[in-house]
Amino acid sequence: MTAAFDVAALAERIAGGEPRALARGISHVENEIDGYEPLLDALHERLGRARRIGITGPPGAGKSTLTAGLARGYLEAGLTVGIVAVDPTSPFTGGALLGDRIRMVDLATEPGVFIRSMASRGSLGGLATATREAADLMDAAGYDRVILETLGVGQSELDIAASADTTAVVLVPESGDGIQAMKAGLMEVADLFVVNKADRPGADRLGREIRVMMAIREGNALKEIVSHHGAKIDRPAEVESEGFRTPVLQTVASTGQGVAELSAALDEHFKWLESSGELEPRRAERRIRRARDVLARLAEGSARKLWDARRDEVAGRLAGNDASPYAIARELFDDWVAGLRG
Amino acid sequence: MTAAFDVAALAERIAGGEPRALARGISHVENEIDGYEPLLDALHERLGRARRIGITGPPGAGKSTLTAGLARGYLEAGLTVGIVAVDPTSPFTGGALLGDRIRMVDLATEPGVFIRSMASRGSLGGLATATREAADLMDAAGYDRVILETLGVGQSELDIAASADTTAVVLVPESGDGIQAMKAGLMEVADLFVVNKADRPGADRLGREIRVMMAIREGNALKEIVSHHGAKIDRPAEVESEGFRTPVLQTVASTGQGVAELSAALDEHFKWLESSGELEPRRAERRIRRARDVLARLAEGSARKLWDARRDEVAGRLAGNDASPYAIARELFDDWVAGLRG
Numbered sequence: 296m297t298a299a300f301d302v303a304a305l306a307e308r309i310a311g312g313e314p315r316a317l318a319r320g321i322s323h324v325e326n327e328i329d330g331y332e333p334l335l336d337a338l339h340e341r342l343g344r345a346r347r348i349g350i351t352g353p354p355g356a357g358k359s360t361l362t363a364g365l366a367r368g369y370l371e372a373g374l375t376v377g378i379v380a381v382d383p384t385s386p387f388t389g390g391a392l393l394g395d396r397i398r399m400v401d402l403a404t405e406p407g408v409f410i411r412s413m414a415s416r417g418s419l420g421g422l423a424t425a426t427r428e429a430a431d432l433m434d435a436a437g438y439d440r441v442i443l444e445t446l447g448v449g450q451s452e453l454d455i456a457a458s459a460d461t462t463a464v465v466l467v468p469e470s471g472d473g474i475q476a477m478k479a480g481l482m483e484v485a486d487l488f489v490v491n492k493a494d495r496p497g498a499d500r501l502g503r504e505i506r507v508m509m510a511i512r513e514g515n516a517l518k519e520i521v522s523h524h525g526a527k528i529d530r531p532a533e534v535e536s537e538g539f540r541t542p543v544l545q546t547v548a549s550t551g552q553g554v555a556e557l558s559a560a561l562d563e564h565f566k567w568l569e570s571s572g573e574l575e576p577r578r579a580e581r582r583i584r585r586a587r588d589v590l591a592r593l594a595e596g597s598a599r600k601l602w603d604a605r606r607d608e609v610a611g612r613l614a615g616n617d618a619s620p621y622a623i624a625r626e627l628f629d630d631w632v633a634g635l636r637g
Numbered sequence: 638m639t640a641a642f643d644v645a646a647l648a649e650r651i652a653g654g655e656p657r658a659l660a661r662g663i664s665h666v667e668n669e670i671d672g673y674e675p676l677l678d679a680l681h682e683r684l685g686r687a688r689r690i691g692i693t694g695p696p697g698a699g700k701s702t703l704t705a706g707l708a709r710g711y712l713e714a715g716l717t718v719g720i721v722a723v724d725p726t727s728p729f730t731g732g733a734l735l736g737d738r739i740r741m742v743d744l745a746t747e748p749g750v751f752i753r754s755m756a757s758r759g760s761l762g763g764l765a766t767a768t769r770e771a772a773d774l775m776d777a778a779g780y781d782r783v784i785l786e787t788l789g790v791g792q793s794e795l796d797i798a799a800s801a802d803t804t805a806v807v808l809v810p811e812s813g814d815g816i817q818a819m820k821a822g823l824m825e826v827a828d829l830f831v832v833n834k835a836d837r838p839g840a841d842r843l844g845r846e847i848r849v850m851m852a853i854r855e856g857n858a859l860k861e862i863v864s865h866h867g868a869k870i871d872r873p874a875e876v877e878s879e880g881f882r883t884p885v886l887q888t889v890a891s892t893g894q895g896v897a898e899l900s901a902a903l904d905e906h907f908k909w910l911e912s913s914g915e916l917e918p919r920r921a922e923r924r925i926r927r928a929r930d931v932l933a934r935l936a937e938g939s940a941r942k943l944w945d946a947r948r949d950e951v952a953g954r955l956a957g958n959d960a961s962p963y964a965i966a967r968e969l970f971d972d973w974v975a976g977l978r979g
Contacts, residue, residue: 332963339961353696579956586955587944589966591937598936602929613928614921619681621674624931631936636977 298330299323306337309436314409317436321411324428327596332589335428338435343578345377345434346565349459351447351484356465357491360548361557362444363402368558369440375407377433377441381426381455409433423454424588427581430458447481457484458581460574461564463557465489466505468497482508485541486564489557493545502543509541539567601631640672648679651778656751659778663753666770669938674931677770680777685920687719687776688907691801693789693826698807699833702890703899704786705744710900711782717749719775719783723768723797751775765796766930769923772800789823799826800923802916803906805899807831808847810839824850827883828906831899835887844885851883881909943973 300323308316323331348365350358359380366376403410411433413426426443433441445455447464456462464485469492488505490498542560546553568574609623618626642665650658665673690707692700701722708718745752753775755768768785775783787797789806798804806827811834830847832840884902888895910916951965960968 332967336961336963339963576956579958582955582958582962583948583952586951586962586965586969587941587948589962590940590944590969593966593970594936594940595933598932602932606925606929609928610921610925613924614918616921616924619678620924620928620931621678621681623928624935625674627928627932628935631932632939632977635974 298333299328300330302330302333302337306334309334309338309432310341312437314436317409317432318411320432321429324432325413325425331428335431338432341435342431343434345430345438345441346461346561347430347434347441347443347459348561349443349445349456349462349484350465351445351453351456351462351481352465352489352491353467354446356467357548358444358465359399361463361465361489361491361546361554362442363399364546364548364551364554365440365442365558365561366402366408368555370405370407374439375437376409377430377436377438378408378410378444379426379429379433379441380410380412380444381422381446409436409438424585424592426455427458427585447484453480453484458584460568460577461486461561463487463489463561465491466501467492468495468501482512486539487541487557487560488543489553490543490545491548493553494547498545502545505543509543539564539571597635598628598631601627601634640675641670642672644672644675644679648676651676651680651774652683654779656778659751659774660753662774663771666774667755667767673770677773680774683777684773685776687772687780687783688803688903689772689776689801690782690784690903691798691804691826692784692786692807693795693798693804693823694807694831694833695809696788698809699890700786700807701741703805703807703831703833703888703896704784705741706890706893706896707782707784707900707903708744708750710897712747712749716781717779718751719772719778719780720750720752720786721768721771721775721783722752722754722786723764723788751778751780766927766934768797769800769927789826795822795826800926802910802919803828803903805829805831805903807833808843809834810837810843824854828881829883829899829902830885831895832885832887833890835895836889840887844887847885851885881906881913940970940973943969 300319305316305320305323309320320331320334322328323334350362350365352358362378362380366378369376399410402408411429413422413429426445430441430443443455443459445453447453447456456464462484464481464487466481466488468490488502488509490502490505492498542563544553544557544560546557548554565574568577605627609627612618613620613623642661647658647662647665651662662673662676664670665676692704692707694700704720704722708720711718741752744750753771755764755771768787772783772785785797785801787795789795789798798806804826806823806829808823808830810832830844832844832847834840884905886895886899886902888899890896907916910919947969951969954960955962955965
């Protein structure tokens with residue numbers, strides 16, 4: 296495969312931290328421009344410096360405002376931040392109200408911040424991989440923190456969030472998200488929970504609901520429920536040391552309340568990942584999944600070329616309903632394999 | 638490929654309208670049991686009787702309650718209904734509150750109704766195709782109406798809704814979904830809009846917002862805005878005849894208010910599809926996309942088999958970070974092609 300750009304040169308400029316080179320690299324990845332996989336391959340050895348944080352939750356939970364708040368805190372601490380937004384309702388990606396959007400644009404002009412929104416790609420599942428690859432490029436470019444903001448509702452959106460080192464699930468008191476969100480797979484990906492808009496009624500109740508659900512999941516339901524009713528329970532030390540105890544934080548992102556605590560909790564989780572030896576297996580798992588996804592993409596891309604070449608011919612037959620889509624697909628598949636055989 | 642079941646026999650039983658055969662067929666599709674594609678191929682010629690209705694929108698918009706209301710109306714009119722639910726927060730799929738859930742279970746026991754919830758599959762994008770295939774099987778089994786209830790937030794979820802003959806987008810006054818939802822791609826798939834929970838404040842405002850957004854999209858912004866301010870405007874006849882004018886309906890699904898009108902509007906849209914000659918091209922486009930998706934799935938399936946066979950070997954190398962996921966994926970793909978040649 297010939298590259299449509301100078302891979303080594305672009306890799307070097309991205310590694311050198313040039314924002315324009317990074318932007319171009321992400322566009323190449325997003326549009327699957329020939330050479331984007333060699334680019335990612337070339338930068339692979341530079342990965343692993345950044346801490347990746349996933350911020351996910353239902354629409355309107357205030358994920359972007361929280362993301363912006365975290366980013367400002369990192370800047371004040373002298374850290375650089377990359378943000379990848381894949382939530383179609385996020386102010387970063389063009390959704391949301393004008394005021395929110397302006398605040399995000401303000402953030403985007405800060406040196407030390409790189410924001411990129413990802414649009415959906417043609418191929419199914421393509422967006423999830425492209426988003427993680429954009430995060431890789433930010434990591435390779437030297438950003439200290441990379442935040443992935445995604446809508447926590449579709450499977451591929453959850454997959455994106457789950458690809459971070461630490462994933463925060465953001466919920467809000469109203470709209471009865473509590474129990475419903477749990478069912479939607481959010482629980483499985485949460486390293487910590489944030490009850491945002493915690494100045495509204497129901498925040499404490501939602502927090503309790505989350506804790507009970509977590510406890511049920513961890514098989515400690517009874518103890519947890521009892522301890523919520525005020526009784527002190529001595530938990531055996533081995534239970535405490537089993538893993539990271541998922542915190543439930545309260546924030547009011549619009550005023551900044553609780554954002555510093557969230558930032559500290561994210562650091563805490565990362566420290567736990569390092570000290571427990573969990574970090575490297577998590578990242579290894581990420582590399583393994585990536586290889587699997589890239590292999591699937593190679594196969595799919597190869598088949599897609601055949602599809603593009605023969606689309607007009609088969610579209611005519613399908614429009615006339617001469618053959619089922621299954622018969623046509625099988626025919627093309629057999630031809631594709633025969634073509635690969637040479 | 639050998640089938641793991643008797644394809645012709647199951648196809649015949651599904652075509653005969655046996656609910657248990659239909660349930661088994663959908664399970665085969667969902668789990669990609671060998672023979673499921675021949676099954677779909679065998680039933681292909683029976684497709685096209687059912688009218689397919691997509692019901693989509695944000696979580697908590699009341700999609701399931703509306704779906705249940707529509708289904709009851711169809712039953713009363715002597716029609717049979719298949720429902721495919723892919724919204725993880727839907728009472729049909731196990732989310733939502735107990736009361737809602739019980740009402741849905743009641744519906745499920747009615748003769749003439751077939752309800753199936755779809756879980757996510759391993760392969761990205763697989764759920765979208767499997768869902769449409771479940772709808773195909775319901776169509777082949779003779780259900781008069783097939784309702785696809787999906788969460789309107791992820792790209793693949795929207796794709797599912799857009800695969801129906803008629804797609805209704807459901808919104809609610811609270812939660813500021815109006816403008817945000819428009820951005821999220823819902824506008825592109827809507828054949829009609831439903832403002833549910835219309836007894837709550839803000840329903841009229843949301844309805845107006847939707848109409849203005851629609852008008853902007855149709856390039857009739859000025860006229861529409863003026864007409865909202867009370868001035869009568871004579872629209873030239875050719876504008877009226879250009880296409881179906883997207884209605885904006887109000888419902889209170891929990892009391893049944895407006896559900897009959899929604900049902901009538903869905904019929905109206907279907908009549909328009911038939912009389913305008915739009916129906917057949919839409920369905921042909923659906924067959925073309927299906928063939929493309931099935932081809933991609935076949936290619937991905939081949940890659941997955943290869944992956945499964947060599948996973949342990951490459952996982953070790955990836956865990957050790959000896960090679961990038963891109964180098965490994967390319968190596969596997971090249972080996973596979975060499976194996977085909979070989």
